[in-house]
Amino acid sequence: xxxxxxxxIYSAVTEAIQDEARRILSAGEVSAVVGYTAARRKGSxxxxxxxxxxxxxxxxxxxxxxxxxxxxxxxAKKEIPKKGKIGxxxxxxxxxxxxxxxxxxxxxxxxxxxxxxxxxxILASTVQPxxxxxxxxxxPKCTECNAHLPLGCDFVAPQTPVxxxxxxxxxxxxxxxxxxxxxxxxxxxxxxxxxxxKCYACRQVCPFCFCEQCLCDxxxxxxxxxxxxxxxxxxxxxxxxxxxxxxxxGCAECERSCPMDIPLNLLNRKMAKELKELxxxxxxxxxxxxxxxxxxxxxxxxxxxx
Amino acid sequence: MQKYISRQNFNALLDTLIAEGKRVVAxxxxxxxxxxxxxTSADEMITDQLPKRSGKExxxxxxxxxxxxxxxxxxxxxxxxxxxxxxxxxxxGVRPCDAAAIPVLDAVFSWDYRDExxxxxxxxxxxxxxxCTQADDACFCTAVGLSPDATRGSDLFLTPAEDGGYxxxxxxxxxxxxxxxxxxxxxxxxxxKTVPLAEPHTEKFDLQKxxxxxxxxxxxxxxxxxATRCVGCGACAFVCPACHxxxxxxxxxxxSGKRRKNWxxxxxxxxxxxxxxHNPRDGQPKRYRNRIxxxxxxxxxKFGQTLCTGCGRCIRxxxxxxxxxxxxxxxxxxxxxKVE
Numbered sequence: 001x002x003x004x005x006x007x008x009i010y011s012a013v014t015e016a017i018q019d020e021a022r023r024i025l026s027a028g029e030v031s032a033v034v035g036y037t038a039a040r041r042k043g044s045x046x047x048x049x050x051x052x053x054x055x056x057x058x059x060x061x062x063x064x065x066x067x068x069x070x071x072x073x074x075x076a077k078k079e080i081p082k083k084g085k086i087g088x089x090x091x092x093x094x095x096x097x098x099x100x101x102x103x104x105x106x107x108x109x110x111x112x113x114x115x116x117x118x119x120x121x122i123l124a125s126t127v128q129p130x131x132x133x134x135x136x137x138x139x140p141k142c143t144e145c146n147a148h149l150p151l152g153c154d155f156v157a158p159q160t161p162v163x164x165x166x167x168x169x170x171x172x173x174x175x176x177x178x179x180x181x182x183x184x185x186x187x188x189x190x191x192x193x194x195x196x197x198k199c200y201a202c203r204q205v206c207p208f209c210f211c212e213q214c215l216c217d218x219x220x221x222x223x224x225x226x227x228x229x230x231x232x233x234x235x236x237x238x239x240x241x242x243x244x245x246x247x248x249x250g251c252a253e254c255e256r257s258c259p260m261d262i263p264l265n266l267l268n269r270k271m272a273k274e275l276k277e278l279x280x281x282x283x284x285x286x287x288x289x290x291x292x293x294x295x296x297x298x299x300x301x302x303x304x305x306x
Numbered sequence: 307m308q309k310y311i312s313r314q315n316f317n318a319l320l321d322t323l324i325a326e327g328k329r330v331v332a333x334x335x336x337x338x339x340x341x342x343x344x345x346t347s348a349d350e351m352i353t354d355q356l357p358k359r360s361g362k363e364x365x366x367x368x369x370x371x372x373x374x375x376x377x378x379x380x381x382x383x384x385x386x387x388x389x390x391x392x393x394x395x396x397x398x399g400v401r402p403c404d405a406a407a408i409p410v411l412d413a414v415f416s417w418d419y420r421d422e423x424x425x426x427x428x429x430x431x432x433x434x435x436x437x438c439t440q441a442d443d444a445c446f447c448t449a450v451g452l453s454p455d456a457t458r459g460s461d462l463f464l465t466p467a468e469d470g471g472y473x474x475x476x477x478x479x480x481x482x483x484x485x486x487x488x489x490x491x492x493x494x495x496x497x498x499k500t501v502p503l504a505e506p507h508t509e510k511f512d513l514q515k516x517x518x519x520x521x522x523x524x525x526x527x528x529x530x531x532x533a534t535r536c537v538g539c540g541a542c543a544f545v546c547p548a549c550h551x552x553x554x555x556x557x558x559x560x561x562s563g564k565r566r567k568n569w570x571x572x573x574x575x576x577x578x579x580x581x582x583x584h585n586p587r588d589g590q591p592k593r594y595r596n597r598i599x600x601x602x603x604x605x606x607x608k609f610g611q612t613l614c615t616g617c618g619r620c621i622r623x624x625x626x627x628x629x630x631x632x633x634x635x636x637x638x639x640x641x642x643x644k645v646e
Contacts, residue, residue, distance in 0.1 A: 079589050079591065199544045205537050228369050261358070
């Protein structure tokens, strides 16, 4: 049964974010703040970069604040000036990406000012931005959230989100896929990948796709077929899932951004599940220079060698 | 010519066309996503959702082979694709915003170089447009001079009736031929009440005003404001009914392979990346500027029309909320401020 999700704290959270952004910008503690602002469509929000205290009143937090803003701090996004310390509005899920980027020496903690958001959930990409947040309209990732309150921020808005236990959408779907025969699973992904148009939205919004030149953009030599056909589509999504294993912490931006509704986060969650089982490793909670797939110990599980 | 067709006969018409061996492309669900795709049966057609991609791929596929090669020793054999083998196609249930984009594409593919791949498919396709009964706040067809019952680009245009059938109106010889070949399925107009049409709320743009501003503002801080946050994917261009840039790649081995034509997007950094390593559009604001300039200035300069039909797909699907209609409104305001 559909139940509303309580988002009454979001207006107080908005005020807290604005006050903190205003304070750090006027004190000169940061050169800019990356946050969310309201957009033209009813209820919609979009990323914004502000650099003066006067602009702080633009910042908001609503269920339409879906983006993981960490992507703007990576070296791949050259348009965002990275002078001095930068403030960033982060939900718990977004913070995991920042933690990962610090582990990979892409960001330095002391160059960030983290404005944490207590979050009860955001909207799924399939609904209009003005939709009320309910157990049906909530983004699938929020049903499995273990970071409603971001930890280790410089500032966290003081409100406490109400977070009811929800049916875990990815776990249920992964269990369904795992129960399939390899043939059925192949058919499932073949059908999903047949919709891929190689727009690379999944890559462009991903905080971990910061390679200056993606392997899939190379043509000397060409590594992966670039045409949106079965071979190239399959190669692209599998290469990406492997490259993100042990790094992806599940912000699900790839899946949200896919204009063809391909459930890309399922691949990432499945890989995360494998890593949890094999190495008892979960990405995004501590700054870790070498994830399990970038290191070797004699205790590593060898059972896959047959 | 005006006719009426019941829903049952309409389905029979599609099934007959399929049985005749024609490719019938219409909105249908593919793995949970509405897309214009070939039907195997009329039942598959859906009419309540705007497909996520436009109808342009009936003539301008996402990916198509344009040549193949084989090499044995010193002998190289090149094989052309024969456009005569493209199937006769009926593109059905096309929303007015998608149908109106087709004449826009026609102009560009038949200009200095005649693209036989596009034009052969286009010639063999009959377009059945469908009046639109649903709009959201990303829709802005009325703002660019179209409407939920605009017939531009349609050979035959359907308006849904309350009884489930359609009022039919022909707009070309192709449309008339289609009716005449299946006359028994059509009835004379019976005055059935039609379903209320969609009412997009975006106010009409003064496109001339927009163009005047674009003529003078190739360099402007506004481009940074709107597009610094652009992440450089190709979603906007790929879901657009009017965008038509493509890239050509060779795929295969030393022995054999294909030359293929794929959609391309001006948002990609690679789009203007020179072999030298230099990139004249060295950031997303410059790339996004090109998107707006092409749609509302360059294309207008060359062909006297706008390269946008207000379908709103790019607004709905942009991962970072870049809103082309909002940008045009802002540009209009700038011009007004200047006049005052």
